[in-house]
Amino acid sequence: MRTLILDTSGPFTTVLVATEASLSAASILQGRPAEHLHEQIQTSLSCLHIEPPDLDHIAVVVGPGSWTGLNIGVTAAKTLAQVLEIPLSPIRTLDALVTGHVKPAWALMNAGRGRCYYVRYPRLTHDERQTMAVAPLDTVSNQIQTDSNSVTILEYGNTFENQLCGDSRYQSVPRLLPESLIATMKKSRLMEGDAIKALKPAYLQPTLAERDATS
Amino acid sequence: MLILGIDTSCDDTGAAVVRNGDEVLSNVIASQYKAHDRFGGIVPVIAAREHTAKINFILESALEEAGVSFADLDAVAVSHHQGLLLALVVGVSAAKSIALACNIPLIGIHHLEGHIYSNLMGRSETLQFPFLCLTVAGGHTLLLKVVSHGTYELLGHTRDDAAGEVFDKVARHLGLGYPGGAAIEKLAENGNPEAYDFPRPLINRPDGEFSFSGLKTAVIAAIDRDPNLNKADLCASFQQAVVDLLISKTIRMAGEHQLTQITLAGGVALNLPLRTALKHAADDYGYQIFTPRSDLCMDNGAMVAGAAYFLFQERGPDPIGIDTRANAPLGSMGVRYRHDSKYK
CATH class of the missing domain: 3.30.420 (Nucleotidyltransferase; domain 5)
Structure with missing residues (x-):
């Protein structure tokens, strides 16, 4: 079982590939997930000589964390799972x-x-x-x-x-460690079908505009 | 060539499947106006949150409506330049995932190119380069000479507010909600366009420059002066002022640059008095008018897929690491039409 794990919750963008429960490939870069995330995925898969359809499972950190980073990471993971028709696991930061x-x-x-x-x-x-x-x-x-x-x-x-x-x-x-992400992924629930499409980042707070409107 | 087009540049989540740049097989749009209505305008973080929640359902609907699957796609196109940065990154992230998972080309499109190319969709035989394009939306008001695929010359743009933005702000001041353009147009139907003598800034200047902030201030002052004013008359007079400004500059630039074909693009292109007035003015001068289909005027994925079909043949695919920018120059000649500070 090959799992792609994405973490865009903090200042580092982490892409891991785990085979069973062991780390096979890792790419960790600082910042700019909008530009780097998919390049990191491509590089991580290439160095294992595998293609996206060879993945069996995706896990993604859903937050809390960087608002924009999570929107990018969660959307990327949901869409990969949707296209590849594989299950997705949400990981809480x-x-x-x-x-x-x-x-x-x-x-x-x-x-x-x-x-x-x-x-x-x-x-x-x-x-x-x-x-x-x-x-x-x-x-x-x-x-x-x-x-x-x-x-x-x-x-x-x-x-x-x-x-x-x-x-x-x-x-x-400073950042979530690969071994912690893999261990947490193993305990996370598996989502399929519409549940994947409906997955949202863990926004625990209203936006400033919503807070001001309420008060 | 079957292209999936995605647009999340502002408050509409759009996805569409288009064949060969002309045939729109599906064009699905999820509007967020209910999420933004109480704020009287678009809140970028809420727009991003709504896109993230809806994008995968919209992608599924676009494919289902077109009767195709991800495996049938030849390319995926996305608006990656111009718009709300927080919103753009959601669509770009989805598009990159599709390109990666399906191993198909990724085509990044400047959001304004989508609007411009909505005129070419289904008309690439009759509309010939060069032509004039008046782009009027909530974020833009500009006049472009479209020289060839991906090459534009800026003939004029707004120095301050965009025309669509002014419609929204006046509507908010009148308590008409968001989006304001349609509400003002509806009220104006029963109003007298000569009831108020609103200013037409820069209308006599011999160039393509626009300015709407003075008009906006005058309209808001009129509303504040008289709480019992006739809203229909005010809306009709305000709308007439905007139409006069847009038409006079468009006709002037068409004549000066000897462009006989005029196109209209952007959300304000849906405004019927604007379409009608432009048609009449063009008839007077012997110009030909092209307006996009009404479902292609607002932000949508079909216009992105349409533009991608033509531009892909000119410049090929983009790398998976394409950037996302709120404010980016347009086309191969690097047309800049607004200050970077606008989005900061």
Whole structure:
């Protein structure tokens, strides 16, 4: 089983090809997914001497993350799955962030406008699908600081670095790692048919225009 | 040659299948006006979100309606230049995936070329180069000399607002919702076009330059001055001012550049008073008028596929890494018609 995995959620554009559960090819470039993503896919497949119809499965990071990056990555993955008639698996950014790390764990990510996305994963869980939420940075920071000493704090990026510097529980992660993406992909649900076409990035917040209109 | 055309340059998600640049087998458009209506204009991030949600359903409908499958396609074309950047990247991403998965050529089209070529679709025998093209839409107002496939000379453009944009802003001020062009045209049917003496900026200048911001300000001031005004009269007078400006400059440029065939393109080309007035003016001067089919006036995938058919023969396929730009020069002569800062 060959799986193409796409991640355009952050500052790096990652394209992986996994055969069964092992990494076969990887292409990681900084920025500009609109131009680079499909070139990276082409290069990754070429170096394995395979063509797109040889793929059996696609997985894509659906967010949260860069608004434009996710629109590009999710659209690319959905369309490839639609044309090739193969299943698609959505990967949540924060699930991939904590995969392989000791739990309990906080997974954090800057959401802009002074807020952050967060999930607190309990110690024992067979299912990574904990509820993801968005809240002001200070609120989440206060909750973290009163949490147990054994908790792991992982941030995708480094927004919390100043507030949590010196806290030995804190780790900043600049990009999602290939092994984490592959392990998370294995646990993700398979989508087929209309469910693929209906897949949207994980937009947890209304746009500024919608927020202003509501208020 | 069977081409799938995709357009996500603004607030319409369009996909179409066109055979040999002429025969439109399907032309599916999902409009987002309900998503933007309450804001009185297009919100780019919402447009991008809606495109991402709908694009794959629209692709499926376009193929089903045409009775073909992805495997039957010979090429995929997409608007990759000119429009809302956040929106363009969605269509481009889908088109690149199709090109890659089907191993077919990718053809990147400047959105304005799509509008220009909507006139050639089904008429490539009768419409001959060079011809004049008046492109009027929500984002553009310009006069071009279309010299040959992919070669254009800019004869004039708006210095500020586009004509379609002014229609939308006046409609918003009158509480008519979005999009405003059709609402104003409907109200104007029962109004007196001479009730208000609105300005016609630059109308007497001997060039192809347009300006609509002064007209917009005058109309909005008139609305603000009199809350009980006759909306029909105001709409008719405003519409007449826009039509006068567009027609006078078009006829002048046709004469100056000795172009006897005039084409109209863009969403405002649907405006019936504009079409009628242009026809009458052209008859007076012995010019021939070509207007696109009404389903090809608004943003759509068919015009992109149509343009791609002709331009592919001139310049071949594009690489899979083609860029996406909100504001890009047009054609082989690099026509620039608006400031880069407009989209920043």
